[in-house]
Amino acid sequence: MPVDLDLVLPGAAAVWGAVVGLLVPRGAYRFSVEPEEHWRDRCPDGHLIGGWIGTARCRAGGGHVYGPSGALVATVTAVVCLLLAAATGTRPELGVWLLLAPVGVLLAVVDHKVQRLPDVLTLPLAAAALALLGVSALLPEHAGDWLTSLYGALALGGGYFVLFLINPNGMGFGDVKLALGLGAVLGWYGWPVVVLGTFAGFLFGGLYGLVLVVARGAGRKTAMPFGPFLISGAFVGLLIGAYAA
Template identity: 70%
Template sequence: MNTGLLVIAAALWGAAAGAFLPRAAYRFCVPSGEPWREQCPGGHPVRGWFGRARCGDCAEAEARYGSSPALLSLTTAAVCAVLAAATGTRPELGAWLLLAPIGVLLTVVDFRVRRLPDPLTLPFAGAALALLGLTALVPEHAGEWTTALLGSLALGGGYFVLFLINPAGMGFGDVKLALGAGAVLGWYGWPTVMLGTFAGFLLGALYGGALVVARRAGRKTAIPFGPFLISGAFLGLLAGAYAA
């Protein structure tokens, strides 16, 4: 397939997948320890996890709630398009496109409520390893499943050590998310793991520093790290895919 057509197809997939995220984002965006939302702001039941965040029982002016479907759709489309441009027609692109919407959803939830839900982080890691395991059976792939597995264990283990050292600064949700990020990065080798890990910490440090400079946070203020872990993995993945 022509690269331009591939990028367009990936963007269309991302736009369609992102359009189904608003309801899940709304239901998952609750503080740690609280149950997932089961009602819209008007008190009516929210059925299912994926789809528009719109209540048919509320008045028209109050029917919409949660995240903007257009924003989630455009964001997911952009992520998928860039992944397609970097990966090309290699079979692992299928894995990246299936995992991308989950990464976008996790980023939204953690930014809003500083929570990385287990129903997302653990399946993300399992899905990454399973999809890459299948990809390894397809000709013309550019990575190694063994390194993906080891990368998952290494990054998850590293984050677990950081969690033990400073539980206030590193949540256990980040540890579980690191398992999936390590698998994705490990597919393209250890240099990609190191690059993605460094990028995540750098982005987090820059964000925290910007908040301190703007006097919106202190040096000891906790920030959601999941979005930066995901962003770093995304940048590392792009570099690894492009260089493969």
């Protein structure tokens, strides 16, 4: 009996997302430091942390759990991967989305925690997105364009750089570097998707800021992480672009 891959893929992608999501918390904890501080190499109890990938559990401390919730991160990553697979189907770029999704989740967690987007994550994300999409462009049945990915990365990165120059207090330079990778991903499905994903990110950020104003009396100078909203907006744009392609 033939297997319908379009039905199997979302479930398999969800399993992939859950497994790799469980490996995110340790890196998220180690990266969640202020810009002038070194990456964390010890758990809250002072025990040495081995490696960057894995659960945030200290074996030397009797299994003490630290960092973000592994179950929550795994669930979010699983849902993200499931939706990407459902929208993309069997096209080769799905492999790119599934490889990059955990990095996006990691960046969102770190920025939410300490309002920082580490260069060691954002710049390789952009390079990996362009390289992997370049490979996808050589495979049959792909539904995107690599040159538009490149131009999208340059356009979105350049646009965010201008915003950074205009208002450095409102736009961090980490957001500019993150925009390179997001522009590459969104550009794969064309300029309308770049615009849609960018608008969605600003919309989500604006709505969150409004909630802060209403609930906590926040003002214009209240600092808030923008990376999670840029990533969420790009995710929405990517879903729509993949589904419509």
